[in-house]
Amino acid sequence: MKGLATVALGLSLIVLVNYSCFCYGDLQVGYYKYRCPDNNTDVEKIVRQSISSQNLLDPTLIPALIRLQFHDCFVRGCDASILLDGSTAEKTAPPNLTVRGYEAIDNAKSAVEEQCPGVVSCADIIIMAAREATVLGGGQFFNVTTGRRDGLISLAIEATAFLPSAEIPVDASIAVFAGLGLSVTDMVALIGAHTVGVAHCSSFKDRLYNYNGTGKADPTMDHLLLTSLKITCPQNSTQDNIANLDQNSLSFNTVDNSYFKEIQDNKGILGIDQEIDLDTRTNATVASFASDNKFFNAQFAAAMVNMGAVNVLLDPLGEIRQSCRSINPPPLPPPPSK
Ligand code: HEM
Known part of the structure; x- marks a missing residue:
């Protein structure tokens, strides 16, 4: 009897755990909860504060950051490939020449890194920033899903090919x-x-x-x-x-x-x-x-939540970039043994 009760309790706990996960595909609402060195760190709040203070100086960040999510997600999925610098990178493609907001993302990333180093992807920062921009613009608040990882490839030809032009039927x-x-x-x-x-x-x-x-x-x-x-x-x-x-x-x-x-x-x-x-x-x-x-x-x-789920990279694919503008350097080789 006692054994049965334990099994029943175990099953109901599993059910509870499953139902307490607000998952969307393999992304999750609140993915970064308890993932920073200090369990109380609220990553979404750090991004919120960073974007809202930057928006006070430049309210045109609202459209810039909403568009940034679109231009990221439509090329290789929402993997922050648009943020990578380089002479043949996506940001150099004609449809991206008027895209703005890169510095705002850098600043939000720095603010996040200070309290939670090496944990939060640039791809997720784009998503969180676009949500903040929507709310700052008077739109509805919504839960974002997180857990994306950053891509390693960014090609201008792909941005030119995949981003729709203004005259698209x-x-x-x-x-x-x-x-x-x-x-x-x-x-x-x-x-x-x-x-x-x-x-x-x-x-x-x-x-x-x-x-x-x-x-x-x-x-x-x-x-x-x-x-x-x-x-x-x-x-x-x-x-x-x-x-x-x-x-x-x-x-x-x-x-x-x-x-x-x-x-x-x-x-x-x-x-x-x-x-x-x-x-x-x-x-x-x-x-x-x-x-x-x-x-x-x-x-x-x-x-916006649906678009944010397009072709995302999930662990163990991709990486968590140190700087949103470049892929991480390869790890140093071990020192020669004496
Ligand atoms: C068929 C789809 C779309 C086409 C063809 C399109 C095209 C364009 C073009 C040509 C511009 C003006 C660029 C310029 O001359 O500076 C623009 C601006 C903009 N687009 Fe779209 N767009 C589309 C969908 C979207 C989506 C899905 C979003 C975001 C959810 C978006 C957000 C914006 C925003 C916010 C701006 C203003 C950017 C700024 O002020 O810096 N667009 N779009």
Whole structure:
């Protein structure tokens, strides 16, 4: 009888242990709990404090850090390959030349290393930083999963090949996202990140002067917007100015659903922005987000978690980088024996 009771207790403990693990695939919520020399170290809090203090000095970190997660996860998975320096590394590829936030990640990594050396991956710091950016931008808080390891390879040609360009048609974009396990709803929610940040004229100039090679403007663009963008981006100017992706001037740095309302009013900046409202495969989702800010924010949070799980490296693959900008040096050979 006593033996049976022990087995039953053991089984229920196993069940309890299993249910107390908020796992997502093989990543976990709270992976770093109890992994630092001081068990009380709260890694996510260190990243939060680092990012929020840096954001006070530069609030454009909000869009920069959200985009950084996208550009990391879409090339070799979320493995911090975008952070590696080098003349042929991902960050030198054309789609990455306007990516920002590298110093912010370096600073967060240094703050983490001070209290928890050699334990926290740069890949996870990107994910935590993007969550902080979302919250600082007024978006919904969400639990991030952690436990990623850092990759050893970063190739510009891969970033050029795998990052979608501004003119990507909706069906091709759906295929790219689906190839990474992301649904159409995830895709529309994630493109909703364009509720913050800017685009350079070079990313949308064709829509103003030579839409689809017609020598004319995109007929779907709102006329007032077209006029003002032509002033921002004169046809023959070599200067690459910027325009807000969310044309609501009160919320261009706020993570909310106003971007979806703007694209419904034909005020999308990039080709893909306008297309997701025009395409029958995506416009119902656009409408559902435009009409419900809470719903958009919940779906955005869920989609960021889903994107954060794309092709991650788990122990024993990859490494925990000492510096986010370079792979670790090989271990020193043992001293010659006398
Ligand atoms: C088909 C998908 C997408 C395309 C084609 C696309 C394209 C672009 C382009 C061309 C820019 C402007 C770059 C410039 O001219 O400086 C941009 C900016 C931005 N993108 Fe996307 N994007 C896509 C999806 C996403 C996703 C999934 C996210 C994040 C979840 C994201 C976040 C951002 C942010 C925040 C900015 C503003 C960056 C800043 O202000 O520094 N984008 N995107």
